[in-house]
Structures are given as structure tokens and as C-alpha cells.
Amino acid sequence: MANVTVYCEKCGGVYRVSPEMIADEVCFTCREKTLKLVPEKYCGCVTLKKEMEDEFYEKLVKSSPTFDQSCWDRRMENRKRSDEERYKRMSAEKQQANLPRCPTCSSTNLRKVSTTSKVVNTALFGILGTKRHKTFHCNNCGYEW
Ligand SMILES: [Zn+2]
Numbered sequence: 001m002a003n004v005t006v007y008c009e010k011c012g013g014v015y016r017v018s019p020e021m022i023a024d025e026v027c028f029t030c031r032e033k034t035l036k037l038v039p040e041k042y043c044g045c046v047t048l049k050k051e052m053e054d055e056f057y058e059k060l061v062k063s064s065p066t067f068d069q070s071c072w073d074r075r076m077e078n079r080k081r082s083d084e085e086r087y088k089r090m091s092a093e094k095q096q097a098n099l100p101r102c103p104t105c106s107s108t109n110l111r112k113v114s115t116t117s118k119v120v121n122t123a124l125f126g127i128l129g130t131k132r133h134k135t136f137h138c139n140n141c142g143y144e145w
Pocket residue numbers: 008009010011012013027028029030031034071
């Protein structure tokens with residue numbers, strides 16, 4: 001069966017659960033069985049309809065007798081933290097993407113070929129060597145370029 005959208009009356013958290021789980025599922029933030037079905041008109045294709053979000057929180061969450069401001073604040077705090085973590089992870093991935101990669105195995109486990117070995121290379125191959133010297137050594141497959 002397709003998942004349904006539920007919300008927590010105490011903190012306003014919105015979740016996707018399978019219909020038979022609604023009665024047993026606890027709110028991720030409050031750790032309580034406070035979940036209720038989100039009325040059809042607020043449901044978007046995944047969670048809430050973007051344009052209905054404000055109305056949803058005002059009418060169904062904040063005006064609910066079980067609404068708990070401290071739970072709401074805690075949920076916001078959690079969300080901020082997970083946003084920050086996601087941002088950190090994304091920038092770490094971006095940094096990874098900028099790293100030079102091995103053209104054969106695409107490993108980022110590379111070693112810059114040291115100046116000493118370039119000197120040796122030049123000494124061995126003369127002028128040809130200076131043209132041919134490599135910048136990177138792949139620690140994974142051993143390829144040099
Ligand atoms: Zn909650």
C-alpha cells in the first residue's frame with residue numbers, strides 16, 4: 001500500500017508512513033504516538049503542498065490543544081542541525097569532486113610525484129625525461145601521469 005502523510009500534533013513534524021503503521025508509529029521528535037493523518041487538501045505529492053504549508057501549521061498544528069511550543073522548538077532545532085550537517089556533507093563532497101583523480105581507476109588516493117623523483121627522471125632521460133615527467137602517482141593502481 002502507498003505511504004500516507006501524517007503529522008504530529010505536538011511539534012508539527014510531517015512524516016510518511018505506511019497506513020497500517022499510523023497507530024503504532026511515534027513522532028520522531030516527541031517520541032510519542034501523536035501522529036494524525038494530514039487532510040487530503042494539504043497533501044502534496046510527497047509531503048505538504050508548498051502553498052498550503054502556512055495554513056496547515058496555523059490551523060491544524062498551532063491551534064491544536066495538544067500543540068506544544070517546546071516540542072515545536074525542539075523540532076526546529078533538530079531540523080537546523082540536520083540542515084547544517086547536510087550542508088557540511090555537501091561541501092565535503094564538493095571538495096572531493098575537485099580533487100584530482102586517477103584517469104584509469106578514478107581513485108583520489110594519489111601521491112604527487114616528488115621533486116626528487118622528477119630530478120632522477122630528468123637525469124635518466126635527459127631532455128626527453130623533462131617532457132615526459134609525471135605529476136601524479138596513483139596509490140590504488142600505480143598509474144602515473
Ligand atoms: Zn512530535
